[in-house]
Amino acid sequence: MKILHINSIGWRSGSAKLCETIIQWLTHRWIENHTIVWYDFGEWKIPGIDSLFPTKNTLFHTYIYKFFVGLNFLFDFMRPWHLSYETLKSNVHYIECDTVFIHCPEWGHFDWRDLPRICQEKNVIMILWDWIASGNDPDNYFFRKTNKSFTKRMNILHDLPIIYVAVSERSAKKWRDFCNLANIHTIYNGINIAKIYPIDKSESRKALWLPLDKKIILSIAWSGSKSSLKGIHYVEKIVDHYKNDDWYLFLSLGNWQEHKTNTYRELWLIPYEKISLFFSAADCFLYPTLADNCPLVILEWFACGCPVVTFEIWWVPEIVKHKQDGYIAQYKKLDDLLVWFKRVLAQGERIKPILDPKFSDESMIDWYEKLYKSLVS
Secondary structure (H helix, E strand, O other), X not given: XXXXXXXXXXXOOHHHHHHHHHHHHHHHOOOEEEEEEEEEOOOOOOOOEEEOOOOOOOHHHHHHHHHHHHXXXXXXXXXXXXXXXXXXOOOHHHHHOOEEEEOOOOOOOOOHHHHHHHHHHOEEEEEOOOHHHOEOOXXXXXXXXXXXXXXXXXXXXXXXXXXXXXXXXXXXXXXXXXXXXXOEEEOOOOEOOOOOOOOOHHHHHHHHOXXXXXXXXXEOOOOXXXXXXXXXXXXXXXXXXXXXXXXXXXXXXXXXXXXXXXXXXXXXXXXXXXXXXXHHHOXXXXXXXXXXXXXXXXXXXXXXXXXXXXXXXXXXXXXXXXXXXXXXXXXXXXXXXXXXXXXXXXXXXXXXXXXXXXXXXXXXXXHHHHXXXXXXX
């Protein structure tokens, strides 16, 4: 058995981390894997990954990357010169593989019109990352102007013998009902609980030179994401609400820039080995996302025992237990979000989330291995 993984980018994204985790585990289980990406954000060459674009992580290459992505969204159905069948057919790893696993088939990177030809030659698995199946709004597309693009993609997928993987039961149901897709398997994302674990709060703060006498709240990057569906504008409003209260310190991780005030700090992307330190140092994770699919960051927070405050969207009840793992606010209700945010900080140590074993990477790989073997048996 040999699997070829196809992803849009490498290293710096949830789908990239998930892809690398799957490859590492399957390799340990003597299943041969390889990955092709268009752009690899890593500053080093990751074994087993072929990048079709220069991999040196510089601003110059990043701006070129964003330029091409912008062109693809602008022209909507233009044919990409990367990650197409013409690119794959001569690749030795494609020729030798039994199964093609498409992880994040973004329209600007992967030419969906090539799927019928790929399906004729290989078993195809596709993970359903698109946010249309993860938000509460019926028209909740990743970009509001991509309805036409989405319809084209659905027309391509219908009647193809693709095995689909959804990362939550609710998103799987929405894909079935809204998009009329069949043969969908639910496999929850998983994290490495041997590397992500709770650390004493005082010790973690000392190690990071963070104050011991403040309430520390973490959120995702402000400058790292421009999508309104991340809910960053809700974080900004809560930070503004506490801007004159020195008892609170808000930290935003994974930014393109550094910025600092008395109550707020933007930090660069942190090394993976420091995740447990930062997550254990915090009193709360503020994550008002408006659409998502079993995000790894939530699982990482729970593994470190830190509560979350988030909105009630499709995946939330499957992962977050209200008043036990944190608090769930009414969708898009800032006042309600603020109420539960205050509550989780007041509760302090009484809110202690525990990660369900089904969200471990080993449990996830067990399910993927069964799926792979069913295709070649």
